[in-house]
Amino acid sequence: MIPVSLILIPLITGLAAFFIKEARSVKAWALLSSVITLAIAAYGIFLGPAKELAFDAAWLPELGSRFTLMTDGMGKMLVLLTVGLFPVIFAATYQNEYKKPGSYYALMLLSQAGLLGVFLAADALVFYFFWELALIPVYFLCSIWGGEKRIAVTFKFFIYTFIGSLLMLVGILFLYFQNPEHSFALQSFYHIQLTAGQENLVFWLFFIAFAIKMPIFPFHTWQPDAYEQSPTSVTMVMSGIMVKMGIFAAIRWLLPVFPHASVQFANPIIILSVVGMLYASLIAIRQDDIKRLIAYSSIAHIGLMSAAIFTHNKTGMEGVMIQMFNHGINVIGLWIVADTIEQQLGTRKFSELGGLAQKAPVLAILFVVLCFANIALPLTNAFIGEFLMFNGLFQYNAWIAAAAVISVILAAVYTLNMVQKVLYGNTVPVTENAKEISGNVKWMLVVVVIVVIVLGVYPQPMIELTKDTVNAILVNR
Amino acid sequence: MPIQYYIYLCLTLFSIGIIGVLTRRNAIIVFMCIELMLNAVNLLLVAFSKMHHGAALVSDKATTVGIEGQLFVFFIMVVAAAEVSVGLAIIVMMYRNTHSVDINFLNRLKN
Amino acid sequence: MSKLVYLVPLFPLLGFLINGLGRKSMSKSLIAIVGSGSILASFIVSLLIFFDVKANGGTVVTLFNFIDVESFKIPFAFQVDQLSSLFLLIITGIGFLIHLYSSAYMHEEEPQHYGRYFAYLNLFVFSMLLLILGANYVIMFIGWEGVGLCSYLLIGFWFKNNNYNYAARKAFVMNRIGDLGFLLAVFWILLKLGTATYGEVFANVSKLSSFDITAITMLLFVGAMGKSAQIPLYTWLPDAMAGPTPVSALIHAATMVTAGIYMIARSNILYTMAPATQTLVAVIGLATAIFAATIALKQNDIKKVLAYSTVSQLGYMFLGLGVGAYTGAVFHVMTHAFFKALLFLGAGSVIHAMHHEQDIRKMGGLKRYLPITHITFLLGCLAIAGIPPFSGFFSKDEILTAAFSKNPLYYFIGVAGALMTAFYMFRLYTLTFLGQFRGTHEQEHHLHESPWQMTFPLIVLAILSVVGGWIGIPEVFAENAHSLEHFLAPVFAESTKLAEQHHLAASQEYLMMGGTTLAIIIVIVFAVNSYKKYQASTTEATGVGKLLENKWYIDELYDAVIVNPLNALAGFFKNIIEKAGIDGLVNGVGKLVSYGSRQLRLVQSGQVGNYILIMVLAMVVFFLVWFNDGYIYQLINKIF
Amino acid sequence: MSTIQILFFFLSALAIFSAVMVLVSKNPVHSVLWLIAVFFAISGHYVLLNAQFLAIVNLIVYAGAIMVLFLFVIMLMNLNTETEPQKHIWMKLAGVISGGCFLLMLISLVRQTQEMVGRKALMAEGNIGLIKNLGKALFGDYVVPFEITSVLFLSAMVGAVVIGKKD
């Protein structure tokens, strides 16, 4: 029952939130709901009996689709990420004021439900449903509460991803009719025998969907605009969690179902991803906007992950697993900082900022730590993931790995550039009377930073958590 | 009489009807051309019915094979009559409002 | 005792946390006590460990499982052996002195920055200790990057000044470049051996093909280049002088920059088995030594001179490593740590007295005002110049001797470098302490000797740099006098087995020592005389002089060849490829659709005639399709 | 060449000629009259095919009722050559050509149908065209459609009222 409740609680509370008019109560409501979800998830994953973590019920028997939910290691981890980050997001943006707060938080909770569904679904049709369900609320969130160019940008983002998911739907249908068991169940998909031609075709149908979602070069252009335009708490959801949908899906639905194709096309995809890393990193060097910079840097990180996925070796895969979680944590931290700066000073441009370290040392310190996590400094969580991923990539092909590693230098360049422009130097008019962060923001950042460090020093639990998935993906077929 | 002749004749009439629809702008004339097409069809139907009837007669003297064709013609005429009443009503209505029966005269709806 | 090794990094870590979190609330003196005390504590522990090791060998202490995946496992373990314990002493010892020194030097900082400073410094010591103690390359890498981080933080300590920030960034990025080499090497090792733990790696080194070894060592050396400021990655070190002087002393002279030497010494067996790399190391080292020395000749910033001399000394160490004189290299690391720290601190004391004036052309005749500083500084100069029996002489001599036996050319170039060293050091000394004071009057008015916290380390270091060399007295003077070699023997045992044994005739060695010493003395005298009467001249230097003053225009070269093109490329990507190219394509599809829409709706002409016309034509087409279906099939089969 | 054939060709020629005249005559009234001529020709064909009932109905319903209705309307609007709108010449050409293509298509198709070769339409005999048989069939097998056409007429009636009634 636990997975169901994980989906239902945000869903119901979200729908209820539509009718709460008063801002403070709805914030409290959303926070409460997310905390409850977190509690349940934590219980289910760490304490509860294992059988509680699976759920199966008839949904559309005629269509051969059952409402099946399951949690393997990866699923657990991403569920933890989702349920863990939402309270952080809510708390960190607690003082932000939105028009129509009821609808805002309602949609946020709905998107949480969708995300959890995606990570739990073990049935292709259910998966597709949640895949879309996670998208729609975000579309509305960005379009209503976003920046001035929001409508066009969000619309591009929506149609872009929608095309992807439709192609995926075609792929799913195709698989379904190739499936001797005439079912959408994930497990049965693993046993489908396809001819080479079919496999390649459907592989690409799926891959494009996921590539757009991740996004990897050259499908990424929706992302920076979307991140820039949408309200930060939504950006947090998008870059912290939604982006992981693509990677998660690639691991769960792409590799095992298309074993041959995913090996056959590994090379072009990996090269594409690596090119994307370098490309994004280079572009990030020239950014002048905190949000855009983070966006591009996260494109680079994602590129590494997608490359690591297709190395088909355990090291890389472990890295991806861990990095999915860690990247979520780090980028959320960065967004919180970006948000506080924007909320307080009303700008995100480096060129207009500076000397913040004098005014807000605590913010500065936390920000610096997060930035170094962003460039994968050892003893921060990101290092573990990237170390493993680069390692896997190296096992796959030393030269590609060498090329990819260059992005680490570039990462240092642009991240430190940001740090310097924003925090150091002398204060400028904008930052003259900047105030130190306080209360919820501070504590949320502290929490994030602590997680960053702890996971950086002692990552083994994460590795243990996801080991089973890695073996399942790479050993079976 | 070889059936081809009828087929050619009717197809010709039919196509003349089509050409009329394509070349005239007077709604009434266009409508008349459509009626012409219908008549071509009627004639062809009758011809075919007689053809089938002839084929059937060989084996069975009392056969009524082919009668359905002529009944169909009957129904076509019925429908045509109904259509005409409605059609002319519409044309008249338009004429009332615009004092024109030009099918291109009213051109508010496009793109 | 060795079991307690984790205490060594623990104390600095605690110090870091306490100072970092409590920097607002704690008083300066408390901060200083915590900061220095923690290092002192770990120094004491290190001492105990040192003797423990000396008595009954090294060991490996595993704390917990850091990374454990199918393909390999990396424990969080500490390697306690002769080499690391020696470095522990150097780091904690000198670290403590410099902390002490800093407590006075940084005194005018306001408390929170004061606290921040000590926090950084402790963090640095912590990471340096990790680097030294790590029992496998990954842990070493953690420290490796950690010290980079700390140097970044400390160089940019006065973050209001953007030039300092740029220097910090440069340092970090250049280190990163090196680190990549290191990282790739680690991957390579993991790939081939499935482990990064020293013991296992060195045990199975025979499993590696010579190509692998060469590649690995080369990559590791790239790491060393970055960290230890060798050509071509040295330019960050002089800029790093932006940081507070004690920092320069600790990080950019005594400890961090020697990490590269430590790492190579640690993996000596690999290098011994990769002669090609060894040659490269030697050549690079030598080149750096001589090159940096030439630049140092014409620098006027007291710290810059020392910085370049550091680079060149590091070059010597790499020369030593390259020619297989691992002990010599480590020996020189130690002595260099003593006298270079001393020199920097002395410089710091001078700068302190001169109110942050660093240009030696505006100094002079300071020996009247700063007696202790003057004496200690002089000793330092003698040590670095390599006058017997000062420490520098022994270490440098050992390296040069080894170089000679490898290839005489190395030796002579090395000696030339040594002469230059002597020259610029005494140029520095003379311009600073002898002659007339050339500064402003109120500067002169304020000149004063530094407080005891600053002078005490000077004295200690001076003593060390005098006697420090005596633990490595060459065999020619006395049998088994080279106690360091014996101490370190177990670490380099494998290499020494492999390396061909060569012994110079005692007479030749004496000759060489005598010759060099004589030459050096002559150079010193020349330098002192030529600069005693120095007056600040406004004449622009020309030719080689100009070239040297501008450091061979290396920075400009790098900007022109690497930095600017990269920026241009990034700009091109950002503005052209991204906007016009990819995004243009994506939006182009949208535009295409709306354009098609605008055109297609014109077909809807609103005229019945046209509609029916199109319908008729469509029917015609249908019939055509029908009667030509054969061809259409072929077509479709061609397409799908 | 039997009389039937002569009659056939004569009627065919008449029908086609008058049909063409329907198109080309400028004055709508003339077109109507020509169309009536076409209907007469067709009725002639019916007679040849021994479908008297249809021949009569054709004359009564079409030539009689419908065409007169047309005529009334035209008179009522007093449309004449002057008020007659003309299409652009190119449009006309396009119309003619495409119509011609359509005709060609169908004819070429008919020429390819072997099974029609040698089939004949039974002339002047066979009694299915007689009112008696048709009536039997109509109120026997075909009573349902016959009833249903009443719905058609109802709707047409209502429609004519709705459209025609002044309000």
Place this chain on the structure above:
Amino acid sequence: MNAIIVSALLGVVMMFSGIISKNKSVHTVVAVVGLLLLIIANLLNSYGPYVININTHGLLSVEQFGLFSNTIAFTATLVYVLLSGKTIENTGVNVADYYALIFFVLCGVSILSSFNGLLMLFLGIEILSIPLYILTGADKRNLKSNEASLKYFLMGSFSTGILLMGITLIYGATGSFTLGQSKSIAGAGLVVQTSFLQIAGMLLLFVAMCFKVSAAPFHFWTPDVYDGAPGVFTSFMATIVKASGFIAFIRLFENNTSVLGPTWKILLSLVIVATLLVGNITAVFQQSVKRMLAYSSIAQAGFMLFALYSANDLAKEGILLYSAAYSLATIGIFAVLIKMKDYTFDGFNGLAKTQPVVALATTICLLSLAGIPLTAGFFAKYYMLASVVKAGGSIWLVIVAVLFAAVSVYYYFRVIQAMYFKNGEAETLEITNGFKTGLLVLAALIVLIGIFPTIVLNWFYF
């Protein structure tokens, strides 16, 4: 059989109620009651034994598929009348007559859902069309309405001509008015191969049907007529009529495409792609929501044609589901549209502020049309695609279709954007609470079908 008779009678009843009572709302009430009767009668026909049995001599064949399509059509009409009854009353004076015509149309619908043989098809189409010509022109003073009805009438009767020529040729070839048999050839004892006459006839038939369901390139009447006709009747035409057109189309061709051989698929896929292209692409640039919906109905037709392309059981279920989903959603949107003062996109600006409930319902309808999951529209499209994939082969056609579906999102969401994201004061006619409730129920129904499509299918089908 029930449906045909009852609907015809109800038409007459409406005429009389028009004579008896001058109170407009009475007519609406009568119509609603009548529709309920109709539905019941039809359900009795599908489940119960209570059937008016008439020997149709094989001219009609009443089978489940047709009956279910009837039920859907009647139910949709009921919803339509309930939502838009007021507007019908305000359209003109002869309200009763409008209802009468609507019932006659429904009679045609039920004929088309049960015809057997081309004669009844022809009659059914005519009974379906002639009232529509009139409804299109119902707004007599409005020139647009005039123009629309004239165009519709001329082109409609032209297509009738084509249809009849097709029928005739088939008759000539086979000697019967039923499809799918080559009697004459077999009788003549020649090599059994389809007669060219029959092929030509079926092609012409196909063209005529394409015209009725407004498939490109025979769609041209659709935008103009839908745009010109009074909004209420557009809604009716675009949904119930079109759906029944498809039912007829499928019943006509499902078993007879073998005669046409493989070229059939090529032709059909050409038509499908053309339809999708024209419908979606042209809709993108429209300024008036009404006209956009007209084009979108063409696009939807493109999707429904898939049912024809892959004539399998999945397709038949699908077309039922599709017509249900599509009709409901379109009726909902039109119901809102005709309440707007301004039919352009800007007319919807800020509707979410002035009328949140209406905006919500409209959004759900639009999402359904766009085929977003959790709405009925998704499963409608799903079934169509699935049927094609199941039929095998042409996966490329499916890919093209989904790409166009993505395009369709563009113009559907323009309305949503206008309602929610643009600022403005959307002006509406007075909106009663009853109307709102109706819309909400409709939306709820759409979502329900979106989650459990099998409910509908189980009720209606198996």
